[in-house]
Amino acid sequence: MNNNSNLLKGGMGVVLLILSAVILVVSLFVALTNLGSQGHASFNTSSTLPWGQPIATYLYFALASSGLGLLASLPLVFGFKQYYPVAKRCVFLAFVILISGMAVLALELGNVFRMLWAIPLNLQVQSAMFWMGVFYALDLLFLLWKFSKLDAGEWDSKTSKQVGIASFIGVLLASGNLALIFGMMSMRPFWFDGLLPIYFYFTGVTSGMAALVFFVYLAHGFSRDRMHPTLQSLLSGALPKMFAALIGGTLLFIAARAITGVYSNNPEIHLVWSDYLFASSLYHLSLWVGLLLPFLLMLNGNFRNQAGVQLLVSVLVFLGLFAERFYFVVGGQVVPLFKGTWYPDMIAYTPSLTEWALTFVGWSLALLLIVLGERFLNLSAMPDGVAESTSARPLAAG
Amino acid sequence: MAKWGMVIDLDKCTGCQACTTACAMENNTLPGESWQDVLFYHEGEYPSGQMKWLPRPCMQCEKPSCVYVCPTRATYKDENAGGIVFVDWNKCIGCKYCMIACPYGVRFYADEKPLIEPDMREVYPGQNKQLWSPPYQNPDEDWRRGIGIQPPGVVSKCTFCYHKVSKAPAGTVDFDEDNPAVKEYVPACVRTCAPKARYFGDLDAPDSQVNQLIGDKHGVRLKDHTGNKPQVYYLGAGAGVPAFTPADKGDKS
Ligand code: SF4
Numbered sequence: 001m002n003n004n005s006n007l008l009k010g011g012m013g014v015v016l017l018i019l020s021a022v023i024l025v026v027s028l029f030v031a032l033t034n035l036g037s038q039g040h041a042s043f044n045t046s047s048t049l050p051w052g053q054p055i056a057t058y059l060y061f062a063l064a065s066s067g068l069g070l071l072a073s074l075p076l077v078f079g080f081k082q083y084y085p086v087a088k089r090c091v092f093l094a095f096v097i098l099i100s101g102m103a104v105l106a107l108e109l110g111n112v113f114r115m116l117w118a119i120p121l122n123l124q125v126q127s128a129m130f131w132m133g134v135f136y137a138l139d140l141l142f143l144l145w146k147f148s149k150l151d152a153g154e155w156d157s158k159t160s161k162q163v164g165i166a167s168f169i170g171v172l173l174a175s176g177n178l179a180l181i182f183g184m185m186s187m188r189p190f191w192f193d194g195l196l197p198i199y200f201y202f203t204g205v206t207s208g209m210a211a212l213v214f215f216v217y218l219a220h221g222f223s224r225d226r227m228h229p230t231l232q233s234l235l236s237g238a239l240p241k242m243f244a245a246l247i248g249g250t251l252l253f254i255a256a257r258a259i260t261g262v263y264s265n266n267p268e269i270h271l272v273w274s275d276y277l278f279a280s281s282l283y284h285l286s287l288w289v290g291l292l293l294p295f296l297l298m299l300n301g302n303f304r305n306q307a308g309v310q311l312l313v314s315v316l317v318f319l320g321l322f323a324e325r326f327y328f329v330v331g332g333q334v335v336p337l338f339k340g341t342w343y344p345d346m347i348a349y350t351p352s353l354t355e356w357a358l359t360f361v362g363w364s365l366a367l368l369l370i371v372l373g374e375r376f377l378n379l380s381a382m383p384d385g386v387a388e389s390t391s392a393r394p395l396a397a398g
Numbered sequence: 399m400a401k402w403g404m405v406i407d408l409d410k411c412t413g414c415q416a417c418t419t420a421c422a423m424e425n426n427t428l429p430g431e432s433w434q435d436v437l438f439y440h441e442g443e444y445p446s447g448q449m450k451w452l453p454r455p456c457m458q459c460e461k462p463s464c465v466y467v468c469p470t471r472a473t474y475k476d477e478n479a480g481g482i483v484f485v486d487w488n489k490c491i492g493c494k495y496c497m498i499a500c501p502y503g504v505r506f507y508a509d510e511k512p513l514i515e516p517d518m519r520e521v522y523p524g525q526n527k528q529l530w531s532p533p534y535q536n537p538d539e540d541w542r543r544g545i546g547i548q549p550p551g552v553v554s555k556c557t558f559c560y561h562k563v564s565k566a567p568a569g570t571v572d573f574d575e576d577n578p579a580v581k582e583y584v585p586a587c588v589r590t591c592a593p594k595a596r597y598f599g600d601l602d603a604p605d606s607q608v609n610q611l612i613g614d615k616h617g618v619r620l621k622d623h624t625g626n627k628p629q630v631y632y633l634g635a636g637a638g639v640p641a642f643t644p645a646d647k648g649d650k651s
Pocket residue numbers: 456457458459462463464465483499500501502503504505555626
């Protein structure tokens with residue numbers, strides 16, 4: 001019924017499509033010409049700080065995708081029926097956001113095509129990065145499979161349920177293992193943390209939620225009136241409460257890491273917090289405006305349910321967590337490792353134009369695919385029973 | 399089978415960096431791509447301030463974390479080559495995870511901003527898939543072991559001069575540059591060291607000079623808490639690495 005209410009199927013969709021395509025073409029052009037002429041010397045990374053913003057971008061997308069996958073499992077695996085109206089969109093967003101992240105990663109690697117044979121043929125099972133390849137490939141496959149089931153209207157069939165469970169496990173393995181790529185590095189104490197997978201799950205779901213809220217509103221022209229009543233009741237009920245709890249949990253995690261880090265005498269942890277993170281106004285901005293302010297807004301029962309507030313919060317959290325990923329990746333490397341006085345200070349890093357171009361490749365590709373999906377697929381679909389049971393109920397407008 | 403090891407006597411090392419230069423010449427590395435470097439450290443303050451230094455090759459760890467993380471087995475430890483850790487440039491995808499995982503910071507991704515101008519890669523543009531092609535090159539090239547000049551997009555590191563060491567007569571345990579019979583097979587850094595602070599030989603041979611030095615003169619491995627168990631040992635005072643202190647925050651203790 002609410003198919004026609006999807007604004008992206010109309011003129012606004014065309015505008016966004018053109019906009020994202022233009023950004024994609026321009027940023028891809030900048031990235032490819034710079035990489036072609038200067039190679040990775042066009043990055044500001046170095047042998048002392050080998051992972052920069054492209055890796056952080058990939059991490060951001062991969063975890064946002066996992067977060068969306070976990071959100072989709074709320075109705076599809078755990079039976080939280082009120083989340084049905086966003087399930088299909090979650091699965092779709094998880095799929096295209098992961099693809100976009102992978103595209104950025106591919107452009108970051110020194111020899112991308114070699115990866116296609118060198119990883120499967122050499123079976124280095126000791127490497128977390130090997131498992132990252134395996135689990136994210138499976139994750140992608142299950143997301144696609146699950147989406148095709150939902151697209152065929154199979155919400156409750158046995159296979160649909162099984163694929164849903166498989167996908168849920170795939171998401172947990174993929175993002176948990178991604179965390180361990182960092183968390184198992186005992187020579188990098190800022191990252192070394194056995195509980196990092198939990199941190200990644202939590203922050204991943206938070207960024208996934210931010211993406212979901214934003215794109216739900218975008219699809220409906222930022223107006224709740226265009227939405228199906230079931231979706232309206234979700235957005236003024238269970239969802240914002242959960243969003244608030246997720247942001248709060250994320251803040252708790254960051255606080256716990258920060259307190260341990262600042263308290264530690266080990267300069268490889270302590271200095272990262274005191275002289276890099278807390279010395280950066282951008283980090284402060286991302287923390288206070290990107291996470292704390294949204295949390296405070298969402299704590300208030302009146303604010304929480306307003307469409308404008310939700311939209312603002314989703315954008316702030318989106319950006320705040322992007323910065324969080326950046327500072328996480330770079331922070332693990334800023335203290336020079338075994339370099340003596342050749343590196344008397346922390347290693348300075350600001351992304352180059354090419355690295356920014358790669359980030360924009362990721363964002364514009366994701367946007368392009370999302371708008372295409374909104375135009376050609378019915379992402380607001382939900383099981384008939386759910387759609388009917390609530391459509392008759394009167395709703396408090398947001 | 400031999401297990402190649404290196405011993406560096408810091409009481410003899412003058413910090414002259416001849417080893418660094420010899421390595422760069424031998425292996426045609428770019429400026430900054432110092433497979434063998436000499437690290438300088440300050441410790442303490444007046445009146446007990448110290449200056450320390452130590453030469454730092456790849457430690458060819460017994461438990462090499464770089465090998466464990468490499469998703470393609472491009473980085474591997476070859477027990478048949480004395481336990482040297484190599485990078486196979488035909489397999490490396492340039493993910494740089496090994497650079498994250500090496501506690502000693504001895505791996506290089508030369509596809510980066512040049513350390514000095516002019517950029518040697520522009521002065522001698524790469525041919526035959528090489529990252530750069532200087533006019534004088536070591537004729538030994540073996541990309542499966544990361545020997546020679548690398549292609550773009552891969553990681554490079556010290557090979558213990560495997561292209562020399564592997565040609566030594568079978569059964570050689572002490573690579574002494576003063577012994578005419580083996581001097582051609584001695585790693586470049588060892589051979590060039592003027593005060594004879596470096597020794598190279600077989601850690602598996604009980605009577606080898608390296609084993610005797612480690613035993614008699616209390617050889618230690620750096621950053622031993624990482625558990626990587628280097629095959630490079632240090633002798634003498636000064637084999638302790640001070641914790642990182644930013645330049646503007648002198649040690650106030
Ligand atoms: S020193 Fe680093 S590169 Fe060399 S073997 Fe050990 S972990 Fe690997």
